[in-house]
Amino acid sequence: xxxxxxxSVGDRVRVRKAAPLGHIRTPYYIRGHEGVVERYCGAFPxxxxxxxxxxxLPAQPLYRVRFRQKDVWPGxxxxxxxxxxxxxxQHWIE
Amino acid sequence: MGGLPAGKVKxxxxxxxxxxxxxxxxxxxxxxxxxxxxxxxxxxxRKNIESLPPADYDKMGYYDxxxxxxxxxxxxxxxxxxxxLARKMAEVGKRK
Amino acid sequence: MxxxxxYRPLDYFQLMEVSLRELLVAKGVVTDDAIKGAMAxxxxxxxxxxxxxxxxxxLDPAYKDRLLANxxxxxxxxxxxxxxxxxxxxxxxPQQHNVIVCTLCxxxxxxxxxxxPEWYKSRPYRSRVVREPRKVLAEFGLRIPAxxxxxVHDSNADMRYLVLPMRPAGTQGWSEDRLAATVxxxxxxxxxxxxxxxxxxxxxx
Numbered sequence: 001x002x003x004x005x006x007x008s009v010g011d012r013v014r015v016r017k018a019a020p021l022g023h024i025r026t027p028y029y030i031r032g033h034e035g036v037v038e039r040y041c042g043a044f045p046x047x048x049x050x051x052x053x054x055x056x057l058p059a060q061p062l063y064r065v066r067f068r069q070k071d072v073w074p075g076x077x078x079x080x081x082x083x084x085x086x087x088x089x090q091h092w093i094e
Numbered sequence: 095m096g097g098l099p100a101g102k103v104k105x106x107x108x109x110x111x112x113x114x115x116x117x118x119x120x121x122x123x124x125x126x127x128x129x130x131x132x133x134x135x136x137x138x139x140r141k142n143i144e145s146l147p148p149a150d151y152d153k154m155g156y157y158d159x160x161x162x163x164x165x166x167x168x169x170x171x172x173x174x175x176x177x178x179l180a181r182k183m184a185e186v187g188k189r190k
Numbered sequence: 191m192x193x194x195x196x197y198r199p200l201d202y203f204q205l206m207e208v209s210l211r212e213l214l215v216a217k218g219v220v221t222d223d224a225i226k227g228a229m230a231x232x233x234x235x236x237x238x239x240x241x242x243x244x245x246x247x248x249l250d251p252a253y254k255d256r257l258l259a260n261x262x263x264x265x266x267x268x269x270x271x272x273x274x275x276x277x278x279x280x281x282x283x284p285q286q287h288n289v290i291v292c293t294l295c296x297x298x299x300x301x302x303x304x305x306x307p308e309w310y311k312s313r314p315y316r317s318r319v320v321r322e323p324r325k326v327l328a329e330f331g332l333r334i335p336a337x338x339x340x341x342v343h344d345s346n347a348d349m350r351y352l353v354l355p356m357r358p359a360g361t362q363g364w365s366e367d368r369l370a371a372t373v374x375x376x377x378x379x380x381x382x383x384x385x386x387x388x389x390x391x392x393x394x395x
Contacts, residue, residue, distance in 0.1 A: 026346070027096050041348065050137035053171070076321075085344070095294070105330070117207055119228035128228050143295070156296070186208050
């Protein structure tokens with residue numbers, strides 16, 4: 001895992017579906033879902049490692065990814081244009 | 095927690111008690127946001143909160159969870175020991 | 191400590207707080223003065239800074255552009271210290287309404303808004319606003335028409351968020367301070383929109 005961002009705004013990306021142990025900042029509800037990169041936020045120390053008293057380096061690229069709500073929630077009852085935007089670390093994108 | 099069923103949002107608000115603000119203050123000082131030496135990360139605090147048994151999590155208030163996790167983090171970091179804490183809690187408990 | 195009159199034993203969590211604090215002070219890790227100072231700062235901090243940024247953006251289109259491009263720098267431009275804050279400001283328009291949540295804990299731009307309200311940290315808000323935002327907003331008294339898409343922002347990692355609400359109608363010629371007074375904390379989270387007070391306020395200097 002390195003610090004270089006490999007995705008660009010507009011890329012379609014899928015969040016890994018995994019349920020490991022430890023401290024994770026990828027919400028469970030979004031794992032396995034597909035969205036579009038809305039922006040690159042920069043690289044930050046990995047919170048999974050910071051939580052374990054390690055330095056989390058090299059910093060990990062972080063993106064905001066936009067998902068359509070109707071893709072995320074079965075039976076979603078709002079507008080088809082409603083979205084949810086979440087920060088996803090590069091190593092959680094497959 | 096996102097997406098799980100839950101009840102209506104209770105919008106009652108109240109001023110925080112002094113002890114809660116002290117917990118908040120200690121957290122800010124220990125993670126280094128308001129100057130002073132950084133002794134822990136907020137990620138460790140979060141990890142310890144997430145490790146609370148689910149039944150306890152729901153029974154505990156927000157700052158209850160924080161004070162437990164903050165103390166746990168200080169023990170993990172070796173800033174205080176379990177024995178330090180046991181002796182101090184006994185001493186404080188005897189006051190008044 | 192407050193004098194409560196009748197003796198009340200500390201509960202477990204308050205006992206923990208006293209014990210932790212006294213140990214940390216005794217070991218020189220923190221000082222009582224530093225704790226008091228941090229308490230005073232957070233007790234005094236409300237949403238005024240966020241509201242000031244919004245009012246400036248409403249009056250100054252160039253500031254608004256800077257605010258949307260780099261929220262932290264725009265805050266610093268107004269003299270607000272925001273150490274380590276990575277702020278993203280999202281704009282309400284007739285074509286979109288924004289609402290902020292932290293489903294994983296309670297992340298919030300504290301230095302600009304103060305300590306988050308209890309409901310923002312609660313299980314019902316964190317669980318439901320991502321899944322049924324319109325229903326939750328309706329419970330707050332805010333009805334977003336179906337033709338206006340809602341963008342929910344989950345503040346789950348390093349970024350923090352502020353909503354830039356739309357300027358309410360009927361505020362032409364208002365001063366920056368008067369505009370800022372219409373922007374409540376709930377407007378900056380996205381569960382409310384600025385409204386003109388119904389009663390005219392008495393003149394304040």
